[in-house]
Amino acid sequence: MKTQTLTPPRGDSATTGPLLSVENLCVELMTASGIVRAVDGVSFEIGRGETVTIIGESGSGKSTTAMGLLKLLPRDLAVVSGDVSITGVDVLADRRAIRKVRGRTVALIPQDPMTALSPVLTVGSQLCEAILVAGRAGSKAEARDRAEELLRKVHIRDPEAQLRKFPHQLSGGMLQRVLIAAALAGEPDLLIADEPTSALDVTVQAGILDLLLEIQEANGTGILMITHDIGVARLVSDRIHVMKNGRFVESGDAVDVVENPRETYTQHLLDSVPRLGAWDESAAPKEG
């Protein structure tokens, strides 16, 4: 299939360098109680086909990191500094650069699928719009075909009927699949998944994670996973960064971090999960 090309030609920097390179990223937020440094100088890289996870408690700055490097924080409330390069495009230096990569080389999978789609537009019109904006279809009819194809790829049955529905007519798990389909609309090299399963039922979570891994395998997509769930982190990650108060307190290979945590904070995160290792891919129920 055309959409599963491993390395679309995007110039030298994109094919040879990392998909995402973050250096000394700082995010300062204006709050009622003054300026808060939510992200305090973090650096990491993601290569093709890699999954890097940032794990931490709520308020640790992990989501702010994800939103900051996509420049999705409110401009009047957040100051983002440092160096962020997405497939070789420096997105912090040039204000307009981020628009070239959003939806095309990098895409977001949001935290709560229930609030991530406009309630007054059909699933189909929002998905087709994403396809057209990413320049992956020349006409509306072509976009419609492509949308059906994408829904099939995220294992949604009867895509034609689902496209005509409004978001409130679909379940959370289905919506998250639709949102993943929308994220795939531009055939991105990098997916940023901001707690993609935390708003979903446990039985649905595994199906969504399976799907992300399947996409990664097929397309060589890099994934930045934001989560507070060490079970999720262990299942999907190549590398894990443990975040606390805006800084990485521990970084390393997924197995190392989970098996031999050096920091007490990491140990604390591990202990807070009652059933560590419960994620068994073979036992993961398929969502209907």
Next chain:
Amino acid sequence: MLTYIPKRIGQGLLTVFLTVSVVFVLIRMAPGDPAAAYAGPLATTEQLAAVREQFGLDRPVWEQYLIFIQQLFTGQLGMSYSFQAPAFEVVLERLPYTLTLATASIVLAAIVAIPLGVWMANRANTGKELGANMLTIAGQSMPDFWTGIMLLSLFAVVIPVFPASGFATWDGLVLPTITIAILQIALVSRMVRREMSNNLALPYLTVARSRGIAERVLTWRYAMGTAAIPVFTALGTRFAAMLNGVVVVEVVFAWPGVGSLIVRALETRDYPLIQAAVVVTSLLAIAVQLLIDLAYPLLDPRVRLGKAASA
């Protein structure tokens, strides 16, 4: 839907009935004598008595009320004292003028207020927005009779481009429309601003932005998609309110609508005319309100009932 519409119509008719009943009693409690107003200041006691008998005002109020109810159910609303014509017809004759003025005002208000509100929402907390905000507060604070008189003296007297009063030609519509629209623009634009600011901060806006969708599309298709619902309701409700007669503005511009008719009816204590005007305008207002509610599902798929099974 099959029981909803008849139920709403029933409720509406009951509202009209209660409203006009209260008005019926209140105008008879208010000081002033229709007979004296009709017969003139030089009328003798005998003449006044004759007029009272002619209008049925010599009977007790409850008897007058029963007669009125009887008329109401036969579609008659009595003879206007001052016009000596069926009150219902007198009101209907004036209605198109009020409808024209109300429609023109609400259209102008929507055309200006929606883009203005969106513009303010996109520039929240900037100097420009502050300036626009102050203008809307000014617009909200200016009484319409004052705005009307100022516009009149400016554009009908000092620079006579528009007629000062009446509705002989279409340009007579301009000044009263602007007068009414200024207040509506001020109120509606502030509402649009508030709704849009809220919606622009919603998660689905951010997610749509992450797909590379242009800001213009985000504003008009995504944020406005949901903001349109309360804004449409507000515009509709304001339109319905205007149908009760835009009294002050109609008087200032000598506009031959229902509002100025009601003022005249009150001055002459023309009971049947007042009652007819109340019946007609409240019926209309309720009909418009019902249409707004029926249009709701068109704007919001979440309230579309009985359509497409939910998953």
